Amino acid sequence: MSAKQAVVFDHDGGIDDLLSLLLLLRLPNIDVIGVSITPADCYPDDAVLSTKKILSLTGNTHIPVCVGNISGPNPFPPEWRAQPKVCHAMPVMLRTNSDSVNVSNAPAHEWMQETISKHPSKVTVLMTGPATNLAAAITDEQNGTRVKSNIERVVWMGGAIDVKGNVAMHDHNGTAEWNAYWHPKATRDLIDSGVNVLLVPLDATNSLPVSWSFLEKLATSQTPVSDLAGQFWAATVTAIPSYEFTYFLWDILSTCMLALPSKHYRVETGCIEVGITTPNAGQTLRGGTSKGEVSWVAEVDADVVRNMVIHYLSGEFSQAPSDFC
Numbered sequence: 582m583s584a585k586q587a588v589v590f591d592h593d594g595g596i597d598d599l600l601s602l603l604l605l606l607r608l609p610n611i612d613v614i615g616v617s618i619t620p621a622d623c624y625p626d627d628a629v630l631s632t633k634k635i636l637s638l639t640g641n642t643h644i645p646v647c648v649g650n651i652s653g654p655n656p657f658p659p660e661w662r663a664q665p666k667v668c669h670a671m672p673v674m675l676r677t678n679s680d681s682v683n684v685s686n687a688p689a690h691e692w693m694q695e696t697i698s699k700h701p702s703k704v705t706v707l708m709t710g711p712a713t714n715l716a717a718a719i720t721d722e723q724n725g726t727r728v729k730s731n732i733e734r735v736v737w738m739g740g741a742i743d744v745k746g747n748v749a750m751h752d753h754n755g756t757a758e759w760n761a762y763w764h765p766k767a768t769r770d771l772i773d774s775g776v777n778v779l780l781v782p783l784d785a786t787n788s789l790p791v792s793w794s795f796l797e798k799l800a801t802s803q804t805p806v807s808d809l810a811g812q813f814w815a816a817t818v819t820a821i822p823s824y825e826f827t828y829f830l831w832d833i834l835s836t837c838m839l840a841l842p843s844k845h846y847r848v849e850t851g852c853i854e855v856g857i858t859t860p861n862a863g864q865t866l867r868g869g870t871s872k873g874e875v876s877w878v879a880e881v882d883a884d885v886v887r888n889m890v891i892h893y894l895s896g897e898f899s900q901a902p903s904d905f906c
């Protein structure tokens with residue numbers, strides 16, 4: 582059996598970020614070595630509490646948690662940031678004591694530098710919020726190069742390449758995806774960094790809305806893990822009926838990319854320029870300079886991904902699921 586891939590997971594506390602944490606901890610080929618939180622599409626206290634509880638529920642209290650202290654210039658709407666509070670209000674979560682999980686005092690970018698550069702094997706960074714913490718870690722003059730050299734690859738839910746974005750603001754032309762828009766400079770710094778980056782943009786996630794049929798199929802599993810996952814997703818259904826506010830398996834697909842066989846998706850590679858100012862801040866645009874060459878997931882087999890998600894998000898919290906593929 583090949584060794585597990587060491588992963589640092591940086592998320593921003595949304596409902597699908599928390600579901601992604603649960604999913605990631607259940608993937609058989611992954612060793613999560615730490616979780617960092619970006620204070621973006623959440624209120625960080627809620628994100629820390631839910632993260633600690635999910636780690637406790639799944640028997641992973643040894644995994645350290647930390648929080649970022651850098652904010653981007655374009656805040657998420659307060660209603661979105663408040664939405665994930667419902668997750669730690671669920672009965673299973675309320676009953677779970679999480680006191681033994683350690684929350685680091687160091688800010689996330691410093692913690693990342695230390696953790697990644699000192700790890701004995703190369704580290705994959707999965708990110709499901711803005712790129713802020715990692716961008717600060719790798720652009721740092723003193724330590725950045727050492728950190729970059731121990732990164733295997735970055736898988737990031739961010740960007741909209743050949744499709745429209747999901748930012749609807751008065752001073753924006755709608756071309757950007759929210760994670761890329763929250764901190765456009767961080768987006769550019771990551772894309773220009775030369776690190777091996779796989780974007781999971783809206784081009785790929787648009788084929789995976791959270792639909793009633795998906796929720797019905799998950800519900801037939803009737804296990805502790807699938808019931809909690811279904812309850813988390815139930816809190817997003819007010820977003821289902823209208824296109825602009827549809828909830829997608831954004832972060833979930835990004836997490837799946839760590840275990841999905843390559844025959845089930847198509848990748849493109851090219852140079853990407855990042856808009857920094859209005860009206861297209863955060864836009865990830867096909868462009869000419871060789872500096873920003875990255876890969877992105879252009880298309881996925883949505884049925885396979887849905888089946889994979891239901892497979893891994895079923896069973897008992899304390900029991901590892903069998904291999905999906």
Ligand code: AGV
Pocket residue numbers: 595596597598622661709710738747758759760820826827828831832
């Ligand atoms: O743009 C997608 C990113 C993902 O990381 N987030 C939500 C996911 O966690 C921002 C976002 C876009 N539309 C949203 C979002 C909505 N309707 N509610 C909450 N967050």
Ligand code: CA
Pocket residue numbers: 592593594595597598622709710832
């Ligand atoms: Ca997110």
